[in-house]
Amino acid sequence: MDFILLSILKTAIAAPVLLGTLAYLVWIERKVLAHVQLRIGPSRVGPHGLLQPIADAIKLLTKEDFIPSYVNKFYYWLAPWLALMFAVTAISVIPVGPVVEVFGIKTNMGQADISIGLLLILGLTGMGVYGIALAGWSSNNKYSLLGGLRSSAQMIAYELPMAMAIASPLLIVNTLNLREIVNAQAGYTFGIVPNWNVLGGGLQIFSFIIYLICAFAETNRIPFDLPEAENELVSGYNTEYSSMKFAAFFMAEYCNIITACSVATTLFLGGWHPIIPNELGGQFLPTLICMFFAGVLFYHALNPSRPSDRLSMGVIGAVILGLGLMFQVPVVKDLAQPLFWFASKAGFLIFFFIWVRGTVPRFRYDQLMRFAWLFLFPAALLNLLVTAFIVAVKSN
Amino acid sequence: MDVLLFTFFALVAIVGAVSLVVQKHPISSALSLVSVMVALSVLFLLLGAEFIAAAQLVVYSGAIMVLFVFVIMLLNAGAERESRKAGLAQFLGLPLTAALLVFASYVITQSMSNAKAVKFGAFTGGGPREVGWTLFTQYLLPFEVTSILILVAIAGAVVLARKEID
Amino acid sequence: MSQFLPPGFFTATVPLNAYLILSAILFAIGACGFLFRKNIITIYMCIELMLNAVNLSFVTFSYQFGKVDGQIYSFFVMVVAAAEAAVGLAIILTIFRNLGTLQIDEIDSLKN
Numbered sequence: 001m002d003f004i005l006l007s008i009l010k011t012a013i014a015a016p017v018l019l020g021t022l023a024y025l026v027w028i029e030r031k032v033l034a035h036v037q038l039r040i041g042p043s044r045v046g047p048h049g050l051l052q053p054i055a056d057a058i059k060l061l062t063k064e065d066f067i068p069s070y071v072n073k074f075y076y077w078l079a080p081w082l083a084l085m086f087a088v089t090a091i092s093v094i095p096v097g098p099v100v101e102v103f104g105i106k107t108n109m110g111q112a113d114i115s116i117g118l119l120l121i122l123g124l125t126g127m128g129v130y131g132i133a134l135a136g137w138s139s140n141n142k143y144s145l146l147g148g149l150r151s152s153a154q155m156i157a158y159e160l161p162m163a164m165a166i167a168s169p170l171l172i173v174n175t176l177n178l179r180e181i182v183n184a185q186a187g188y189t190f191g192i193v194p195n196w197n198v199l200g201g202g203l204q205i206f207s208f209i210i211y212l213i214c215a216f217a218e219t220n221r222i223p224f225d226l227p228e229a230e231n232e233l234v235s236g237y238n239t240e241y242s243s244m245k246f247a248a249f250f251m252a253e254y255c256n257i258i259t260a261c262s263v264a265t266t267l268f269l270g271g272w273h274p275i276i277p278n279e280l281g282g283q284f285l286p287t288l289i290c291m292f293f294a295g296v297l298f299y300h301a302l303n304p305s306r307p308s309d310r311l312s313m314g315v316i317g318a319v320i321l322g323l324g325l326m327f328q329v330p331v332v333k334d335l336a337q338p339l340f341w342f343a344s345k346a347g348f349l350i351f352f353f354i355w356v357r358g359t360v361p362r363f364r365y366d367q368l369m370r371f372a373w374l375f376l377f378p379a380a381l382l383n384l385l386v387t388a389f390i391v392a393v394k395s396n
Numbered sequence: 397m398d399v400l401l402f403t404f405f406a407l408v409a410i411v412g413a414v415s416l417v418v419q420k421h422p423i424s425s426a427l428s429l430v431s432v433m434v435a436l437s438v439l440f441l442l443l444g445a446e447f448i449a450a451a452q453l454v455v456y457s458g459a460i461m462v463l464f465v466f467v468i469m470l471l472n473a474g475a476e477r478e479s480r481k482a483g484l485a486q487f488l489g490l491p492l493t494a495a496l497l498v499f500a501s502y503v504i505t506q507s508m509s510n511a512k513a514v515k516f517g518a519f520t521g522g523g524p525r526e527v528g529w530t531l532f533t534q535y536l537l538p539f540e541v542t543s544i545l546i547l548v549a550i551a552g553a554v555v556l557a558r559k560e561i562d
Numbered sequence: 563m564s565q566f567l568p569p570g571f572f573t574a575t576v577p578l579n580a581y582l583i584l585s586a587i588l589f590a591i592g593a594c595g596f597l598f599r600k601n602i603i604t605i606y607m608c609i610e611l612m613l614n615a616v617n618l619s620f621v622t623f624s625y626q627f628g629k630v631d632g633q634i635y636s637f638f639v640m641v642v643a644a645a646e647a648a649v650g651l652a653i654i655l656t657i658f659r660n661l662g663t664l665q666i667d668e669i670d671s672l673k674n
Contacts, residue, residue: 116446116447116449119453119524123453123458134423134427137469153466176524413592417591417594417608422607429611433614436618443581443621445621456643460610464607467603467651471654490594496589496590500589504579505579508582511579514575521629522630526630531634531637538638542641545645549649553652556652
């Protein structure tokens, strides 16, 4: 089949899925955060607030697109779309599964399979800072400007240790192609411990931690959300934004989180490889996990805390049970199982992001910079040095 | 496809470059330069230089230009004022650069008569593996010298940008 | 898909000289800006543009000779440009702090 047609088809599948994930990520974040803080979270729109994202989308779409009179119109308009464009483009090189054959067409699960995949992601996420910096500058507001300034300084500061942290697993896998990186992590040490870079593949636990810390800073998340620190800067770079432009920044932020977590998954957590070998029942694990969650939901449906739970919990439980059984259907299996493992690893990291947001307070700006330059950068450098030494000793 | 991509991104590069020179505000100039760099990185890809294209994105547009934008925003530099002193450059600049361009084009078309036609995918020696191999074997000494250069530059930048300078 | 497109859509090639002439045009524009502009930061950016134009030439020659050496040179140019930007912007910061201007024709005295 034509390469172009196939790419269009893949984009047609991936784009709605991505948009849906972005919308429901907001719901998940609000729910998890609420439960961390002993609240209920969104619960009014639909059962358990499940229709909240749709309500939010309608609200943002129909809100007046207000442009203050003192802003620099062109850049004010450009900035959110610039941020969103780079954030979405970066996702296109991430492989979510192996090369599969569907209806006789052999293709890789992922948009683009290129030899510089990781570098491209680094470049595109680095470009994302223009959106924020421009938004801060063009808003012509001191709080916005401070937010934009903080963002660009923070990005430059944390990109260095991030690149160093990425470089040390690269020394082990010896490639920049994300698919080959994942393939290099296949197999199991002693038949049980996965050969992921963070575990048996190279014990890159320090690189993983440094990468995660830098990912928090690069995506402007708590504890490093200084560019939009609401109790110092109103709302930082997006103070003057409303309606769809605000939504674009919001979506760009969540897109960046998804990219960062997916990169961590491919680079450290073995991508789509299951956590236990298929010989020990790895292929049944997705179904078992789904059945466990379905069981929990069915329990709540039988012992409802609210009258409406009897129906909603039962329906969601049935959907999850059906999903779990789908992992054993012969044709769908090859497609769904890698997707499950990739999504669950990335999803766990995203949950970790939300968890940290509910737990850790914000840094002060000088602490942020001192942490990057005086601790994280030397630590990443040392980590790279030790890894290089071990790789050199091993190869001799 | 090649012709289409080349034409489009070459036009982006030229328009961006002209905009860099013509715009009065430094931020506009900086963003024009970023667009030139992104267009050039696509052209590098067409020429088979994958690693350099990625490095262009990461180093030039992702780090150097962010630094420029940061400094412009930090200094809150406004639009450029009209200068009173119109030097010799104002009169001779345009004709001389036009002459330079014509001369360069002439030399290129005359001396590169055996030039290949550029086809995307025809040259595959520009991947990270090949570049890294050449860089760390044949060009090891220049590479080490540049690392010293960067060290000196870091030290210089730190000394220059210190607050208490007197 | 391909039957809807004009013939030769995927096979047409670009002459190498087009890349070199593009590089020359960018260099000339950069030189022009270097001569005309008065803002010290913009002048700096014009220098970066000229370096980029030269990089394009290097990579084009690398294609012509089928060797990776040209790309290595452009890599070195990038590294030097990064070092230059760091020192240059530090100098600009110091100038602005001491003289309060970025106009290059106002920075003409050795004492301030």
